[in-house]
Amino acid sequence: MHKLSEIKPNFIQELYDAFNGVNLKNGFTLLEEDFADTSYLRRYPHQYPYDIDGENCFSKQNLLDEIKNSSLLPEEKNDLTLAIEEGKRVNNQYITWDTVPFEYLDKYANGFYFITPNVYVFYTAALIKNLILNIEYFKGVAFDKWLSRLLMENLDHTMLIKLNNHQSSIIKKFLYTLLSDNYILEYIDVANIKKAIQLL
Structure with a gap:
């Protein structure tokens, strides 16, 4: 297995390929x-x-x-x-997932528990991109909240039907890579990572 820093160049392009065209549509942010x-x-x-x-x-x-x-x-x-x-909805400043900053994802991470499956896919790509580019972000709460929401799929599996095979494969590759990075292991729950991999 490779450390996160070693897969960065190619993985970012794979992420763009897998999540090409993913958007919020009318979903709540x-x-x-x-x-x-x-x-x-x-x-x-x-x-x-x-x-x-x-x-x-x-x-x-x-x-x-x-x-x-x-x-x-x-x-x-x-x-x-x-x-x-x-009397309107909030203006969404981030139309594409690759423009969503980590500060936003981390600040409003509790929203991961309530967003719809399509919106979850959108923010999944945004979060993974940010974490790949800066492993210090694992010190925040966004990854844990995102992972917790994914693990809730054990109950109803409504989320996974929104991930296509390519997207699931990319997420699994990302999660597998985390398990081989000693620095990141200080900030993540290994057991939950393994559960998520099995779930995907």
Whole structure:
């Protein structure tokens, strides 16, 4: 097996080939899903994107106050505020998966638990590309959240039907490579990596 740094040049091209044409379409972004979770929007009925006339937790003003006082990234704060004020969805800044920065993936990693299968495929390519280019990113939480969501497939397998054979093969190659890199092994759960490989 090779270390991650040794497969980088060819692997990036393989990643582009495998995930060519993958996009979000109308799927909800990590930011939207993460915010919906942390602001408790999921717990109570509401009109999407936000119940402008709602009371209590989901009034327009309460949501705006929550955003203002949150630790969201500045650009995302502005986008969410604008979406709530205009009653629209958040503007997605990252149209293609190769433009999604790691900071975004890591900041809103809780969204991995809620995104749809198609959206998961989109962010899978983005995350793997970022991790290949900078192994320091394994110190963040994004990889663990992504892997945890993949392992949830043991229950219903709704995600895997969205991965074609080429994509599954690339992900397995990536995961196998992690097992041979001593530096990365300090930050990952080997048992979960092996489970994911079997799952794919």
